[in-house]
Amino acid sequence: MNLNTILGGISYTFTDLKEVMAKANEEKSGDRLAGIAAETVQERIAAKVVLSEILLSEIRNHTLIPIENDEVSRIIEGDVNERIFGELKNWSVAELREYILSNKVGDRELKRISKGLNSEMIAAVAKLMSNLDLVHAANKVEILTTCNITIGHKGTMSSRLQPNHPTDNVDGMIASLKDGLSYGIGDAVIGINPVNDSVESVKRLLHATKDFIQEWEIPTQNCVLAHVTTQMKAIEQGAPADMIFQSIAGTEIANRSFGITAELIGEARELALKQGTGSGPQVMYFETGQGSELSAEAHHGIDQLTLESRNYGFARHFDPYIVNTVVGFIGPEYLYNNKQVIRAGLEDHFMGKMHGIPMGVDICYTNHIKADQNDIEDLGVLLSAAGVNFIIATPMGDDVMLNYQSMSYHDVATLLQTFGKTPAPEYLKWLEKMGIYENGRLSARAGDPTIFTR
Template sequence: MNLKTTHLNETYQFGSLKELFAKANEEKSGDRLAGVAAESVQERIAAKTVLSDILLKDIRENPLLSPEEDEVSRVIEGEMNESVYEAVKQWSVAELREHILSTDTSGEDIKRISRGLNSEMIAAVAKLMSNLDLVHAANKLEILTKCNITIGQKGTLASRLQPNHPTDSVEGMLASLREGLSYGSGDAVIGINPVEESVESVKRMLHATKDFMNEWEIPSQNCVLAHVNAQMKAMEQGAPADMIFQSIAGTERANKSFGINAELLREANALAKTMGTGTGPQRLYFETGQGSELSAEAHEGIDQLTLESRNYGFARHYDPFIVNTVVGFIGPEYLYNTKQVIRAGLEDHFMGKMHLLPMGVDICYTNHMKADQNDMEDLGVLLSTAGVNFVIATPMGDDCMLNYQSMSFHDIATLRETFGHRPSPEYETWLEKMGIMENGRLTAAAGDPTIFLK
């Protein structure tokens, strides 16, 4: 395995595959904070050159984090399809990129070979792609999942309606919920981040959302994004939860900092199947984001793009209904500015789809980041073109509880109308019944939350 190249009479020698992966990554403030980033553009180009010639078998045979020492690595290794791997293991990373981008390669072709790729291979090919490559490749992949309804169909754009409230007020949450529904948001999930993660608080929010959904016959899913343990206890006490949520990470140590492990998630999935109100077959919701492992001081010297890909390898094991990256939520320590947020959003979406995940994105930023709402709209346009399964929407794009900026309800409507995308079919039928949508377009009644007070 060659880890050396010469550019313009200067030789670049990389000490390990881990170092090579990190230095081939596009500029990220998190990698620089971790001390693993390329020192110059020239070194980054050299790293990409060397990485392009690395064989897929070299990546598997030289793990960045050994399965013997890391649970996430073991889960990813256990998901490998050996017959598919045998057919592609002699490919270089560059050859994998060319195959994915080829006009002769269909989405079904890509989905077939993806089972023979581990997360590091998928991360490697992402590092060699331009933003347009990431958009084009992801757009080939249609990933369908079903909880109460099916999402992910080509030509659709679903959304998570996020009616958070700074005091967990049920009436305040319902006010935001009514507004979001009136704009056609909410087919992926009605998902609430609670201020208080007590079992009683989780139960209160689950009952409130499910009662509202039943009253108005809303074909969607509810979820309260507390820690998995609180959700499981609420469900055991009779709370109506369609899904169980949990944030996950790309290393075992980072997952431990979240208070989770692989067995706990298996138990949660089993409980959701036996006691949840979702019809399935998928009943889990995972959330990720570049930089979370570094925040937990558990990145193991691996760059944040590769760790993010490992998130998706871990998630794939559980066959979730939805997964999303909260792309700009952590802040400028990990993604410094607009350019880095947009790049990370496209990387995450592509890598999630390559793991056959129903990938969504919270297109967002914090107020101390060098970004603004126009930048988020730009990323929304790119991800709509890339075929993102769903995006997250908050009232006026401002989450009054988590104190960050996201997309608004009317942004989702605008993206759908601009690209000719529709809500998920079952949800669109309900919107038409409510008079909110007709022939794929919002009606004059849209945006009026008092519809749900009559």
């Protein structure tokens, strides 16, 4: 594996693949904090040149975290389709990029080769792509998944309705829920982040959302985003959960800091299939975000983009219904400003699609990041063009429980109309029956929560 190049008369030498991958990454404050980022633009370009010439077989043969030390590495390695990898192994990363972007290559071909790629290969090619490359490539891929309904069709964009409440008050949550539904939000999931992670609180919220869904015959899914073990106990005690949620990471140590293992996630999936209320076959919901491994001091000196890609390799092992990156939530230590947030959102979405998973994004920021509402609206436009499976929406774009800014219900509705997209087909039929949509567009009554008053 060649780790040297000369640019402008200056020789650049990198010690190993890990250093090349880190220094080829676009500027991220998290990589800078970890002390692994390129020192100059010239060094970053040199690392990209070196990375572009590395063969996919060389990436696989130089595992960044050895499989004997990390169960995420073992899962990623074990899921590679050997026959397809054999067809690709002598490609360089640059050749993989050219193939992905070729006009002759579409959804079927990309989903096929994805089975022969590991997460580090997908991360490597993302580092060589411009923002427009990431948009164009991701838009080629259609990922369909089914829980109670099917989402991901071309020409659609789904949404998670997030009616969080600072005290888990059911009446307050239902008020936000009605508001979101009146804008056509919620086909991916009605998902609540609870303040109280107790089993009783989770059961109460699951029953409240399921009762409302059944009363209004809404074709969607419910989920309460407590810790996986809490959700499992709630389901075992009879709570109606269509999916089980868990935040995940790209290393075994980081996952253990979340209180999870691959074995536990497998047990949760089996429980959801046997005792959950979702029809399936997909019944899992995972959430990620660049920087979580660094935050847990479990990054092994690997850059945050590559670790994020490993999240998706871990996630696809469990056949999820939805996965989303919370792209600007962790803070400026990891993504410093609007440019870094936008780049990370496009990287994450592309890498998720290239893993063959149903990728969504929480397009968001916290108030101490150098970003504002215009920036996340810009990212919303880019991701809509990229064919994102779903977006998260909160009342007025302000989550009063988690204290961060996201897309609002009407932001998502505006993106749908601007791009000529609709919610998922089954959900659209229900919206038209309720008078919220008319001829594939929001009706004059849309945005009126009194629709849900008997």
